[in-house]
Amino acid sequence: MENIVFVFVAGLITALATGLGAIPFFFVEDFSDSWNVALWGIASGIMVSASLFGLVNEGLAYSSGDIPTLMLGGILVGIVLVEASDRIIDAVDVGGNHRAHGGHDNGSHDNARDDDGGHDDEIEETPLEAAAFAEADLKKLVLILGILTVHSFPEGVAVGVSFAELGLDGGVPILGLSVPLLAVFMTVAISIHNIPEGTAIAIPMRAMGLSKWRMVGAAVFSSLPQPIGAVISFVFVTWAREFLPFGFGFAAGAMVYLVATEFIPEALETGADLPGGGRRELLVGLLAGVVAMVPLLYV
Ligand SMILES: [Zn+2]
Numbered sequence: 009m010e011n012i013v014f015v016f017v018a019g020l021i022t023a024l025a026t027g028l029g030a031i032p033f034f035f036v037e038d039f040s041d042s043w044n045v046a047l048w049g050i051a052s053g054i055m056v057s058a059s060l061f062g063l064v065n066e067g068l069a070y071s072s073g074d075i076p077t078l079m080l081g082g083i084l085v086g087i088v089l090v091e092a093s094d095r096i097i098d099a100v101d102v103g104g105n106h107r108a109h110g111g112h113d114n115g116s117h118d119n120a121r122d123d124d125g126g127h128d129d130e131i132e133e134t135p136l137e138a139a140a141f142a143e144a145d146l147k148k149l150v151l152i153l154g155i156l157t158v159h160s161f162p163e164g165v166a167v168g169v170s171f172a173e174l175g176l177d178g179g180v181p182i183l184g185l186s187v188p189l190l191a192v193f194m195t196v197a198i199s200i201h202n203i204p205e206g207t208a209i210a211i212p213m214r215a216m217g218l219s220k221w222r223m224v225g226a227a228v229f230s231s232l233p234q235p236i237g238a239v240i241s242f243v244f245v246t247w248a249r250e251f252l253p254f255g256f257g258f259a260a261g262a263m264v265y266l267v268a269t270e271f272i273p274e275a276l277e278t279g280a281d282l283p284g285g286g287r288r289e290l291l292v293g294l295l296a297g298v299v300a301m302v303p304l305l306y307v
Contacts, residue, residue, distance in 0.1 A: 014185055015171045015242045018195045019164050019235030025199035026160075026231040029206020030223040033214050041278060044215060045286040046293035048275035051208040052267045053297020059260035061301060062201060066166065067256030070249065078250075082257025087265045089258075090155055094269070097147045145216045148270065152212050155266050156205065157230045162255025163198050164237025165248050170194035171238070172245045202231055204300050212274070 039047065067079040170191040173179065179186035206227035213223045241248030272290070279286015 011171075011174050011185070012239055012242065014174065014183070014187075015168055016235045016239050018171065018191070019167055019238030022164070022167060022195060022198045022202055023160075023228055023231035023234045026202040026206035026209075027224045027228040029203045029208070030210035030220070030227045032207065033210055033223060034220050039214075041282055042286070042289045045275050045279035045282065045289040046296070047211045047215075048271055048278065049290040049293020049295075050297040050300070051211040051293075052271040052275070052290075053294040053299075054204045054208045054301055055263045055267050055271070055297075056294075057298045057301035058201060058205060059263045063162075063256040063260040063263075067253045067260070070252040070256070076253055076257070079253040079257035082254035082259075083261030085254075086159075086258040086261025086263075089158070090151075090262050090265045090269070093151055093154060097151050100147075148274075149212060149216055152266065152270060153209065153226055153230060155262050156209055157233060159259035159262055160202075160231045161233035161237045162252065162259050163201075164234035165241040165255055166252060167191075167194050167198055167234065168238035168241030169245055169248050169252065171242050174242075198234070201301075202234075204297070205230075208297075212271075215274075215278075 064079070067082070068076055071079055170193075171188065173188045174191065175186055176188075177186060179188045180192055181187070182192075206224075209227045209230055210223040213226055218226075241251075275290045275293075276285060276287075279289060282289065
């Protein structure tokens with residue numbers, strides 16, 4: 009029991025680290041369109057590099073055989089999940105608004121284009137339309153938060169697996185327990201990895217005008233599957249180890265697909281009025297996001 013609590017706390021630490029990612033938004037209130045495009049780019053760069061350097065790399069390390077079938081299967085399921093969630097969320101009426109949007113399957117994208125916050129030309133906007141914009145934003149938010157929350161479960165599983173030899177000889181003494189060095193590294197690595205991911209979550213929430221503490225809350229919430237996954241996998245460690253290539257592939261597939269279908273289009277819509285359509289800002293942001301995640305290669 010003591011061991012399980014210990015693993016749970018390690019998972020909780022990684023989850024709390026995600027909240028740190030929203031902190032920068034406590035210091036800056038307002039962003040120009042250029043900055044907003046760059047921020048979407050940063051969020052995209054963070055998520056793509058977390059997937060490729062972190063998840064796929066780890067998934068390969070846990071894979072056996074010549075072809076990582078399990079991981080490839082995970083990637084495919086991740087993509088299908090995002091696409092399916094997008095369609096389901098689009099079909100559901102959030103908040104009892106009856107504006108018809110069944111005719112086109114990507115209604116949220118169309119609506120969001122007009123809602124980049126930086127325009128003053130929305131005077132003739134009716135209350136009904138305003139509600140529809142808010143609904144489209146809400147759907148996008150549910151999708152992004154949902155996918156990021158689901159992706160953090162396999163990461164929690166990885167943390168739990170790394171604690172397999174907790175209490176055995178040869179570990180690092182922490183609070184009277186012998187903790188495997190691998191577990192210390194894994195907890196620190198996932199915590200560090202979570203900070204920019206918290207930023208990636210805060211960016212869309214900020215774009216939709218949510219309060220600062222809600223951004224922190226959402227960031228931490230998105231990582232709550234980590235202590236849960238850590239405990240489950242610690243208890244069923246043999247099973248969990250086999251699941252890892254699939255889990256990592258799944259998380260990577262879902263995140264990269266989410267970036268391609270939601271983050272990049274959102275950035276380009278926000279930057280539509282900028283010179284060059286905001287492509288330069290997007291590219292700079294993407295690169296900055298990738299650079300922020302490069303240290304992952306060395307942990
Ligand atoms: Zn992650």
